[in-house]
Amino acid sequence: MPVYLDHAATTPMLPGARAAYVDALGVVGNPSSIHSQGQQAKRMLEESREVVAASVGAEPIEVIFTSGGTESINLGVKGLYWARQSPARPVVLVPGGEHHATVDAVEWLVRHEGAEVVWLPVDALGRLHPAVLEAALERHGASVALVSVLWANNEVGTIQDVRALVATASRFGVPVHVDAVAAYGYLPLEFDAVGAAAMSISAHKIGGPVGIGALVLSRRSSVEPLIHGGNQQRVRSGTQDVAGAVAFAAAAAEVVREFGAGGGAGSAGVGAAGAGRGGAGSAGASGAVGWAAGAGGGGAGAASGAGTAGAVGGAAGAGGGVGWAAGAGGGAAAGSAGAGGESFVGGLAALRDRLIEGVREAVPEAVLRGDPEASGRLPGNAHFTFPGCEGDSLLFLLDLAGFSVSTGSACQAGVPEISHVLTAMGVSDDEARGALRFTLGHGTTPAEVDALVAALPAAYAAARKAGFSTREVTPAAR
């Protein structure tokens, strides 16, 4: 079984979320139907919405379920833009190095809607400084429709000072959309306290299924819908995905357990409705980073969650890893760490630091990108550039050796693209070509990190030998 170190691309579904998903798929009923089966589905949906809201410190009414992060970002960016065109405000302020969902949505607005995008400079770590935003807001004044900014960069892991950026924009009365897809589950996201207009999250980054996410939309903000139809949600039409929402909530319950309810609706006690299946996850026994474990549903889930938390945390602790609690389900399972005594995120950061240290020792030429300070980067992210080789060559060689990693940037039609994130940070094209991103998550063990570090020197030597490909490399977008 290959060692999976690409959790930022997608993280495996948590056993509890998978169990909740399968159970909920058996439930018949459209939540918009009046009959009792429809109302049962609606209850499951709304209980799930409460858990997701609690996981980001928002109110349930602020959670708009979507098909994932990309749709959420499109709704946040285009929707806010359209909602602010009377009077016309053509300017969109975006830092360099945003995810392509934002970059491409904004460029579409430029091509089709007469928008003007101003790309804001970021520093060498990938961070937008509030003073830079302030200067742009002063320059463009009343013509700014919105600001869109990542909470944390998905490639290099740098965390933005979102609170300060939103406060700056608020002084100018400009709404902010935050792409929190990479940050969700790894940092506390206190949506209402931060004061953003909208925030995008995605279930498959936290152990939920692919195909569901949310735009968290402040009750004080409005967006113009992208999809028109039956008005099932405030600004998004379409029959709602009950099973997806239930599974999303089962994973989100672990986020609540890690960070608390974030000042939100305080509904952490609501389990993934109808799941009701416990059972220890596989992570604990091997000393893995464990988010893992039982599903749990409503009250019953809370009880079994409480029962398994200690066991999993304990096992994980003994193995040198960490345990992100256990049973999903209820908020009654207080204290996330179990006997292991360490939070999921704390344990993950320790594994990340072990990996960074190991890579630096094994390949001293490797350059860590993003914030070198532990507090300034995502706990599961280690991103390096390796001089004199293609990141793609390293990726393929490591794949052959049994490790799944990423270059972090897009590859279009098989042609590697220089990372627009690294370009925005001022990294030269030659250096950027050697980029490789390792992202850790639940299930990652110290032994896996050590194995990667041991395999790296041979892969690097072979990749250097292969040198740079003579193919044209697509120039970076923003």
Ligand SMILES: Cc1ncc(COP(=O)(O)O)c(C=O)c1O
């Ligand atoms: C920062 C960021 N934004 C948006 C997305 C897109 O989310 P989704 O895959 O749910 O469409 C991703 C996915 O990698 C991401 O990392």
